[in-house]
Structure formats: C-alpha cells, structure tokens
Amino acid sequence: MIKFENVSKSYKGEKFALEDINIDIKKGEFVFLVGSSGAGKSTFIKLLLKEESPTTGRIIINDIDTTELSRRKIPKLRRSMGVVFQDFRLLPNKTVYENIAFAMEITGNKAKDIRRKVPTILSMVGLSDKAKSYPSELSGGEQQRVG
Template structure:
C-alpha cells in the first residue's frame, strides 16, 4: 500500500514541485502516473524512494511512515520497492545472470537463494536462454527485461517504473508492458510514470494525472486525457 497525505515539496531555489498531494494506492493496483515534463512525477517517485524529503505531509509505504525513517532503515525500505528506469542502468561488464544476481548479492542473500531465484525471474521476463550474454549483445527491449528481472528478483511488493518504454519502439514497448502486466497479475503493486498515451489509453488502468505539482485527475477508468 502507498499513501501520501497532504504532501508538499519545495526545492531550495523556491520551485514548488508538489503541493498538498493526497494519493492512496492499494496493494495489487496498477496505476499510471501521467503529466507533462516538470509536473512533479519524478519528485513524487524520489519521495517514495526516500531520495528527497517532503517539506510537509506523511508518506506511508506498507503501513510504515517513511518520512520518519532513520537513515539506517532506508535500505530496508528500498528492498520492498523494485525500480525500473528508462535507461536500463545495467552493468556492462556483467552477464544477464550476473546483473540480476547482483541485486541479491548487495543485500547479502545466500548463494543458494541466488541460484534458485535468478532463473525464476529470468524465465518470467522471457530471458532464460540469454543468461550468459552481456548487455551489449542484447536489444533495447531485452535490456529492459533484464532491468525488470533485476527489479523483481528480491520479491518486492511494489514496482515503480519510471518511463520504462521511453527508449523503445512501439512493438518492443508492448512486450515490456506484457511483462509488467504479468508482474502485476501475480500480485505486485505497479506505479508507472509515462508519457506513452497509446499504452495508457489501451490498458485502461487507473490514471493519476499531475499538473504543476497538484493532482489534476484521478480516474479509475483510465485514459491519458492530457
């Protein structure tokens, strides 16, 4: 569960990125976050990941108030949230398997758990036969699927996807969306920031639209609408 209660954020230059935001996303929901560039989408994501701090308000993730977390508790918060970015952010010197395994290694997961879990998530995103290849040997869509596998390998309850199809052609974008939809079908909460109007309009999921730092629309019926 994700809940923001009266959340505002103003940066040091005086720019008010978010103003009195109230959002509640239930477990297992799939929500698109839309709006023009500079509307506040990235700031909202950074608040959820504790990469920046709110000036006021409360942010609950899985019933824990993250605005009150101590620094040493932040890594545990981030383990419950998988993140996929537009630019893949893969380690070029590591294979597909090693890129995904690395996400488990950094939390000191046992080797036997890594050997069991990595093939499972690679199968989920259709990359079982590519595990020994390097990112440079993959297409853009395949690289993004590696990013998805890496985000999901530790079993997070929430997946945040920040423009995951932004660097991909339309056909490849739909393949990525099929994978994300399957992850949601298996119970993971999805929050996806996007400018992809065709995807938003076709999938008919809940849409939260942000304009100039405020919630302009929260529509359960879907549709980009901006």
C-alpha cells in the first residue's frame, strides 16, 4: 500500500516538482507513472525510496509513515520495494554476475544462497551467457534486465 497525503516537494523553496499530491495505491494494484519531462516522476520515486523528503504532507508505505522514519530504518523500507531504475545503477567495474550477487549481499542473502540463486536469476531473464560480461558490454535492454 502506498499513500500520499497532500504531498508537495519544492526545491530551494521555489519551484514545486510536486504540489498537493493525493494518491492511494492498494495492495495488488498495478500502476504506471507517466508524464512529460519535468512532470515530477523522478521526484515521486525519490520520495517513495526516501531519497528525498516531502516539503509538506505525509507518505505512508505498508502502514509506515515514512515522513517520520529514522535514517537507520530506511534500508529496511527499501528492501520491501522493487525498483528498476532508468539508469540501471549497475557497477561498471563488476560483471553481471557480480552486480546481482552484490545486490543480494546488500539485502542480507547468505553467500551459499547467492551462489545458488544468481544463475537461476540470470536464466530467468535470458542472460545466462552474459554472467562474465561487464555492463559496458551489454545492450540497454540487457542492462535493464540485470538491474
């Protein structure tokens, strides 16, 4: 569940990226966030991930008011979400296998589970043959699937 209550976000106290947003996304709903460049899509996602805080209003995710969330609880909130970033955020000095393994390590998976699951994940997204490749050697679509 995601709920924005009268959420606004302004930068430098001037221009609003988002203004007085109210949205209630229920469990199981599938939602697309679309809009022209500068419409506030990235700001909306940053607010969800607690990379930014709203100027005004409240954001509630899974019954947790994230506007009051302490810094140390943010990683746990983020682990409850799945986001594929537009820029993929892959580490350029790590192989495809290492990028996936690193993400799993950060989220608390055990080494033996990582070794077992990474090949399965690569197979699921059709990239088994790219495990030893670096992000710069992949197409945009392949990078997105790794992300």
